[in-house]
Amino acid sequence: MDTEKHILKDFYVNMGPQHPSTHGVLRIVLKVEGEKVISSETVLGYAHRGVEKMAESKTYVQMMPVMDRFDYVSSMLFEWGYVGCMEKALGITPPERAEYIRVIMAELNRIGSHLLWAGAFLLDLGAFTPFLWLFDARERILDMFEEVTGQRMTNNYFKVGGVADDLTPEFFKMLDEFLKMIRGRMAETETLIESIIFLERVKDIGFISKEDVINYSLTGPVARGSGVNYDIRKNEPYSIYHKFDFEIPLGEKGDCYDRYKVRMKEVIQSVRIIEQAVASIPEGPYAEKAPKIIKLPEGEYYFAVETSRGLLGVYLVSDGTSNPYRFKLRDPAFSNLSILDTLLPGNKISDVVAILGSIDVVIPEIDR
Amino acid sequence: MSAIELLDSYEKEVLEQNYEKNGFNHSFLLRKKEDVVDLAKKFKDEGYFLETITAVDKKDKIRLIYIFNKMPKVHRTAIYLDVNYEDDVPSVTNVFKSADWFESEVYDFFGVKFSGHPNLKRLLTPEGMEGYPLLKSWKAEED
Numbered sequence: 001m002d003t004e005k006h007i008l009k010d011f012y013v014n015m016g017p018q019h020p021s022t023h024g025v026l027r028i029v030l031k032v033e034g035e036k037v038i039s040s041e042t043v044l045g046y047a048h049r050g051v052e053k054m055a056e057s058k059t060y061v062q063m064m065p066v067m068d069r070f071d072y073v074s075s076m077l078f079e080w081g082y083v084g085c086m087e088k089a090l091g092i093t094p095p096e097r098a099e100y101i102r103v104i105m106a107e108l109n110r111i112g113s114h115l116l117w118a119g120a121f122l123l124d125l126g127a128f129t130p131f132l133w134l135f136d137a138r139e140r141i142l143d144m145f146e147e148v149t150g151q152r153m154t155n156n157y158f159k160v161g162g163v164a165d166d167l168t169p170e171f172f173k174m175l176d177e178f179l180k181m182i183r184g185r186m187a188e189t190e191t192l193i194e195s196i197i198f199l200e201r202v203k204d205i206g207f208i209s210k211e212d213v214i215n216y217s218l219t220g221p222v223a224r225g226s227g228v229n230y231d232i233r234k235n236e237p238y239s240i241y242h243k244f245d246f247e248i249p250l251g252e253k254g255d256c257y258d259r260y261k262v263r264m265k266e267v268i269q270s271v272r273i274i275e276q277a278v279a280s281i282p283e284g285p286y287a288e289k290a291p292k293i294i295k296l297p298e299g300e301y302y303f304a305v306e307t308s309r310g311l312l313g314v315y316l317v318s319d320g321t322s323n324p325y326r327f328k329l330r331d332p333a334f335s336n337l338s339i340l341d342t343l344l345p346g347n348k349i350s351d352v353v354a355i356l357g358s359i360d361v362v363i364p365e366i367d368r
Numbered sequence: 369m370s371a372i373e374l375l376d377s378y379e380k381e382v383l384e385q386n387y388e389k390n391g392f393n394h395s396f397l398l399r400k401k402e403d404v405v406d407l408a409k410k411f412k413d414e415g416y417f418l419e420t421i422t423a424v425d426k427k428d429k430i431r432l433i434y435i436f437n438k439m440p441k442v443h444r445t446a447i448y449l450d451v452n453y454e455d456d457v458p459s460v461t462n463v464f465k466s467a468d469w470f471e472s473e474v475y476d477f478f479g480v481k482f483s484g485h486p487n488l489k490r491l492l493t494p495e496g497m498e499g500y501p502l503l504k505s506w507k508a509e510e511d
Binding site: 044045048050052053085088212213214215216217228229230235236299300301302303304311313315317325326328330334335338339342367368 | 491
């Protein structure tokens with residue numbers, strides 16, 4: 001029998017907008033031949049809320065809680081980008097204790113984000129147990145956030161000039177327990193994860209070259225998985241990151257496995273930063289006095305931070321009033337996702353899940 | 369080669385260079401839109417990547433901003449370009465692949481067209497959208 005005849009030509013599969021592995025509302029139109037992907041088209045916009053337009057009719061302060069609602073798994077990192085940009089424009093420097101608190105909270109956020117990513121990534125690939133182990137660890141981070149900020153996810157904790165509240169003794173107790181547990185938990189989970197089935201699914205697929213990192217403006221663990229040593233915390237140090245001793249984990253080949261490995265190692269580096277910060281956090285005020293109604297001086301301001309997904313740039317244009325004239329986010333996952341259509345052709349449909357997962361996208365951040 | 373040397377042969381206006389104040393190591397206003405592709409090539413050859421492309425509605429014109437940055441040490445350069453509403457601007461997609469979505473987004477929100485773009489489409493706004501929402505003249509429909 002001639003099997004060629006029986007393969008359907010021009011057969012399209014809609015992955016999403018509602019699909020468990022897209023973690024949000026992302027649609028990928030796959031053109032397939034049997035199980036093989038011939039080409040793909042990523043369709044965005046299902047979670048578009050017009051935030052950049054909305055910002056123009058809101059005051060700077062009213063936009064604060066909105067910052068939590070882009071990348072909802074690392075919300076405080078986004079708050080930092082926005083607050084940092086306003087502080088730059090106003091010439092306000094937060095007190096030292098506030099900087100330490102910010103670093104501790106941001107790194108906890110980064111760990112939480114990577115744990116959630118790893119858990120969900122493995123769930124997509126069919127491994128259920130690591131998901132529970134990692135979520136248990138993440139749960140403790142959320143408990144700490146709840147203790148200090150009152151919220152588990154959309155924290156609204158950073159303020160111009162500092163943070164909203166001081167860290168409590170109870171928080172430090174919880175943090176201490178967490179730090180004692182997390183290294184062991186990561187080592188344990190990695191032995192659970194790295195079975196032959198997992199390695200077969202992620203090794204040697206979804207290669208990203210160093211040239212493509214530049215070409216597609218990739219940042220964060222996706223760029224570092226390909227061996228590009230670029231991290232805003234080191235390369236454009238903001239706040240007090242220059243005071244801490246930590247490494248930037250790098251991959252070699254740039255496949256899905258390298259990106260996974262980079263994130264797992266980053267968790268340990270964030271733990272190191274937190275340990276150093278807790279050991280040296282000074283006493284003092286947790287916030288500088290800042291104006292109640294914020295008006296940025298006329299001009300343009302750009303501020304970049306390293307979120308769990310890469311370079312976040314906040315671009316504000318002010319005309320001197322209390323509303324932004326233009327509010328723009330250069331968000332990392334937007335650029336990182338743009339390479340997907342190049343990576344998919346030639347792979348099997350089940351590999352699409354692994355490749356998309358290894359990029360780590362949060363849709364509300366991309367669609368804004 | 370520094371950003372200033374890279375821009376040597378183009379008609380331009382040198383704007384304030386103050387990283388501490390606005391986050392850009394260099395900013396320039398490019399006079400001719402035809403120069404933008406050539407300039408992007410020069411930036412790429414020097415190892416820059418395209419951080420983003422965005423725009424601001426200045427009420428009588430659109431100001432495009434191309435932000436280039438270099439790894440490893442920060443070297444953020446903003447290239448401004450003033451264009452008319454619904455103007456055609458040469459696309460830099462042949463130089464930087466990331467420009468594909470960046471330019472589509474600017475088209476979607478501001479209506480600036482990029483000639484030579486392989487697949488210029490509305491990227492984020494819903495199907496059947498009319499007008500360009502980030503223009504100051506655009507108003508949301510009342511319910």
